[in-house]
Amino acid sequence: MKIFSAEQMRAWDAYTIRHEPVLSIDLMERAAGRCADWLLAHFGQETGFMVFCGMGNNGGDGLAIARMLLAAGRRAGVVILESRRQGSPDFLENLKRLQAASGAIFLLAAGDAIPDVPAGAVVVDALFGTGLNTPLSGHAARLVEHLNGLPNTRVAIDLPSGLFADRSAVGNPVLLATHTLTFAAPKLGLLLQENAPFTGEVHILDIGLSPAFESATETRFQLATATLVKSRFRPRNRFAHKGNFGHAYLAAGSLGKMGAALMAATACLRGGAGLLSCHVPRCGVGILQTALPEAMALPDPDETRLTTLPGETSRYNCAGIGPGIGTSTQTAAMLRSCLAKFQVPFVLDADALNLLAKDESLMSLLPAGSILTPHPKEFDRLFGAHDSDFDRIETALAAAERLQSVVLLKGHHTFIASPTGSGYFNTTGNAGMAKGGSGDVLTGLLTALLAQGYGAEDAALVGVWLHGKAGDLAVERQSYESLLPGDLVARLGAAFRQLYP
Numbered sequence: 001m002k003i004f005s006a007e008q009m010r011a012w013d014a015y016t017i018r019h020e021p022v023l024s025i026d027l028m029e030r031a032a033g034r035c036a037d038w039l040l041a042h043f044g045q046e047t048g049f050m051v052f053c054g055m056g057n058n059g060g061d062g063l064a065i066a067r068m069l070l071a072a073g074r075r076a077g078v079v080i081l082e083s084r085r086q087g088s089p090d091f092l093e094n095l096k097r098l099q100a101a102s103g104a105i106f107l108l109a110a111g112d113a114i115p116d117v118p119a120g121a122v123v124v125d126a127l128f129g130t131g132l133n134t135p136l137s138g139h140a141a142r143l144v145e146h147l148n149g150l151p152n153t154r155v156a157i158d159l160p161s162g163l164f165a166d167r168s169a170v171g172n173p174v175l176l177a178t179h180t181l182t183f184a185a186p187k188l189g190l191l192l193q194e195n196a197p198f199t200g201e202v203h204i205l206d207i208g209l210s211p212a213f214e215s216a217t218e219t220r221f222q223l224a225t226a227t228l229v230k231s232r233f234r235p236r237n238r239f240a241h242k243g244n245f246g247h248a249y250l251a252a253g254s255l256g257k258m259g260a261a262l263m264a265a266t267a268c269l270r271g272g273a274g275l276l277s278c279h280v281p282r283c284g285v286g287i288l289q290t291a292l293p294e295a296m297a298l299p300d301p302d303e304t305r306l307t308t309l310p311g312e313t314s315r316y317n318c319a320g321i322g323p324g325i326g327t328s329t330q331t332a333a334m335l336r337s338c339l340a341k342f343q344v345p346f347v348l349d350a351d352a353l354n355l356l357a358k359d360e361s362l363m364s365l366l367p368a369g370s371i372l373t374p375h376p377k378e379f380d381r382l383f384g385a386h387d388s389d390f391d392r393i394e395t396a397l398a399a400a401e402r403l404q405s406v407v408l409l410k411g412h413h414t415f416i417a418s419p420t421g422s423g424y425f426n427t428t429g430n431a432g433m434a435k436g437g438s439g440d441v442l443t444g445l446l447t448a449l450l451a452q453g454y455g456a457e458d459a460a461l462v463g464v465w466l467h468g469k470a471g472d473l474a475v476e477r478q479s480y481e482s483l484l485p486g487d488l489v490a491r492l493g494a495a496f497r498q499l500y501p
């Protein structure tokens with residue numbers, strides 16, 4: 001599913017009006033109808049509504065929604081935030097229609113006291129949508145801050161007022177929505193971690209915009225949906241043998257951190273690697289061989305950490321490095337020789353990324369077609385401090401192009417920056433995965449997919465989606481609190497099955 005900018009949304013709207021054809025007021029009626037249906041289905045008969053409207057088309061939606069709620073027999077009051085500009089034509093038409101339906105309307109001018117919102121009433125935020133052009137100030141900001149202080153549930157129409165579709169609103173007044181009902185497609189601002197407090201749960205409502213425009217329009221960003229990921233998945237040939245699925249090299253673990261190595265190694269084998277050789281410190285050999293007999297051990301000469309590259313490097317077709325390795329100078333030297341000697345794609349995670357951040361010259365050794373998997377803190381260590389997630393995704397795309405590799409930015413909607421310039425947001429995963437070790441599982445899984453011959457972009461799309469899906473399946477048998485990274489590995493099989501044709 002494509003992610004459209006505010007400008008593209010306007011063009012999509014206009015294209016639909018011209019080509020369906022449909023009057024813009026009728027398109028607004030359709031959008032408002034979807035919202036009213038959602039509100040009626042989610043809140044019981046006894047719930048009343050207070051709809052706060054601006055004077056643009058977002059406000060027009062609000063007026064139409066209020067009329068529909070009244071027609072359905074619900075209590076619905078309307079507050080219009082007065083502006084110096086005249087209302088948009090569709091706002092003015094909906095104002096007439098609401099007045100004809102005898103809706104109660106309160107006009108809120110600067111300096112007026114904000115009307116009381118009854119306890120239990122749902123606040124519908126139709127103040128501003130994609131047309132907002134500057135941060136909220138004056139009485140608009142005052143109203144939003146007042147609404148944020150109320151205990152009432154808040155439902156935002158299209159965007160929480162104050163949020164921008166395509167740029168950061170950090171530090172600005174923004175409505176804190178419990179739910180956001182957004183039209184036709186997700187907006188970039190609704191997917192980024194920094195906006196999570198404002199968006200609440202996001203619901204995408206289909207309002208019948210032109211499919212022809214959607215398929216013909218290029219976007220920088222897309223959602224990694226099951227459909228997209230299925231198109232990148234490679235089902236196995238019935239006559240396949242282990243030689244078809246690669247030999248992965250995984251460097252992981254140190255004294256006290258062999259768990260990280262085991263989680264990554266198990267995920268690598270459950271992820272389908274034909275063979276796995278796991279480079280571990282001497283203290284970890286017994287642990288690995290006992291807990292995971294399917295993996296081969298490459299013992300490091302050092303007892304507690306990784307220091308020395310294994311003699312033979314040509315037999316592996318990909319390398320995963322990082323989980324639990326620490327950042328000692330000996331391990332840094334080992335990473336340097338790995339990057340210099342292995343001519344294969346890498347997955348670099350955790351301490352491998354921290355080592356890269358300490359020594360920029362390592363980055364230039366990274367072979368094209370690799371995958372870096374930082375979480376936001378590791379990301380900033382690698383690429384410098386960022387003020388916003390909007391800036392981070394631009395940096396990720398620039399780095400992906402420069403390195404000709406995939407750069408992830410892990411989070412609720414993990415961002416996948418491809419060297420082609422495309423950016424994808426993952427759609428699977430949950431807060432149960434916020435536990436040390438989830439990232440190690442991802443490293444093992446991505447290494448497995450590279451071993452099987454996936455290119456970096458496909459491996460990242462398929463791997464990140466599977467990792468989150470395994471988390472979603474695992475949480476059905478656990479809880480968000482009790483989920484363990486090992487449960488993700490245990491549900492990887494069921495997650496893979498969802499991609500089968």
Ligand SMILES: NC(=O)C1=CN([C@@H]2O[C@H](COP(=O)(O)OP(=O)(O)OC[C@H]3O[C@@H](n4cnc5c(N)ncnc54)[C@H](O)[C@@H]3O)[C@@H](O)[C@H]2O)[C@@H](O)CC1
Pocket residue numbers: 009010012013027028031054055056057058059060061083085088127128129130131132133134135136137140157158159183184207209
């Ligand atoms: N694109 C679509 O598919 C559809 C869009 N619709 C609605 O239309 C909205 C966009 O409508 P508009 O373009 O009229 O824009 P909005 O209604 O989002 O906001 C623009 C209005 O706010 C004012 N404004 C902008 N920034 C301000 C600020 N910082 N302080 C105070 N006032 C400010 C503008 O002068 C204008 O009156 C969407 O968010 C959606 O709710 C729907 O009606 C139907 C379909």
Ligand SMILES: Nc1ncnc2c1ncn2[C@@H]1O[C@H](COP(=O)(O)OP(=O)(O)O)[C@@H](O)[C@H]1O
Pocket residue numbers: 350375410411412413414428429430431432433434435436437438439440441442467468
């Ligand atoms: N709230 C969440 N929603 C979806 N995915 C999550 C959430 N929290 C964590 N994850 C996923 O779990 C993984 C955590 O990785 P990371 O932060 O490196 O953890 P660790 O290094 O401790 O294993 C990432 O892939 C991330 O996307």
Ligand SMILES: [K+]
Pocket residue numbers: 058125126127128129156157158159160161
């Ligand atoms: K809004």
